[in-house]
Amino acid sequence: xxxxxxxxxxxxxxxxxxxxxxxxxxxxxxxxxxxxxxxxxxxxxxxxxxxxxxxxxxxxxxxxxxxxxxxxxxxxxxxxxxxxxxxxxxxxxxxxxxxxxxxxxxxxxxxxxxxxxxxxxxxxxxxxxxxxxxxxxxxxxxxxxxxxxxxxxxxxxxxxxxxxxxxxxxxxxxxx
Ligand SMILES: [Zn+2]
Numbered sequence: 001x002x003x004x005x006x007x008x009x010x011x012x013x014x015x016x017x018x019x020x021x022x023x024x025x026x027x028x029x030x031x032x033x034x035x036x037x038x039x040x041x042x043x044x045x046x047x048x049x050x051x052x053x054x055x056x057x058x059x060x061x062x063x064x065x066x067x068x069x070x071x072x073x074x075x076x077x078x079x080x081x082x083x084x085x086x087x088x089x090x091x092x093x094x095x096x097x098x099x100x101x102x103x104x105x106x107x108x109x110x111x112x113x114x115x116x117x118x119x120x121x122x123x124x125x126x127x128x129x130x131x132x133x134x135x136x137x138x139x140x141x142x143x144x145x146x147x148x149x150x151x152x153x154x155x156x157x158x159x160x161x162x163x164x165x166x167x168x169x170x171x172x173x174x175x176x
Contacts, residue, residue, distance in 0.1 A: 001044055003051045007035030007158065010058060014065040016119075018073040018126040021080035021106045029072065032159040036061055036135060037166075040143075042150040052147055060142045064135055071119040073126040080106055093120045128165035132157040136167045148173065 007013060013035045020026035038061055042051045075081070076092060082105040086092070096102050096115060103112045123130045135155040143150055150171045158164030 001051050002039055002041040003054065003057075005038040005054065005057055005061070007037045007156075010054075012036040012038070012058065012061045012065060014069040016068050016071055016073050019106070020125060020127060021078055027106070034065075034068075034131075034160075035158050036065065037156040037158065037164070038135075038139070039152075039154040039156075040150055041152040041154075042147070042171075045149045052143065052150065056143070056146065057139075060139055061135070064138055068119055072113060072117055073131075074102070074104075074118050074120050075123040075126050075130070076120050077122060077124045079124070082106070093122065096120045128157045128159050128163070129167070132165045132167040136169045140169055140171060144171065144173065 005012065013033065015031060015033045017029050017031045019029050038057055040052050040057065044051055076083070076096070083096075084103045096118075097120065099115050101112050102115050102118055102120075103110075105111070121134065123134060132155045135157060136153055139155065140153050143153065152168055152170055154166055154168040156164045156166035
């Protein structure tokens, strides 16, 4: 069985700014009012015969939305973003967060933005495609700790009404 959460109606939303470096029209800082749809497929189990508790899905999804809400999303693995003093390692995000300002270049444009205004993401792009995978991976990690019956998780990140990307991940319990 599959349970479905509608992002608009369940209030799974965030509003963020982003930039798609190198893209003709999206290569400028601009924003979206995103909403996130979630589908979970699995066996019905437990006292209540649930697939999953809606409450858990909403909580975990909203935690991710809150992290991204009202921030500029910066994909640190984008080849066109030149950070000052860049080193690809696990500590780079922490380092950027601890700086007062983050300085980077895209093509000939130079940016200096307060770090508190940004969220640094371990992604090559902040497209709907990459964000849907990002949400799915985090949700999978949370759910794997509390559920043993889930088969698939799908997350659709919508950049607006009628425009979204859905990523589906099969739950591989043996991997954890
Ligand atoms: Zn955009």
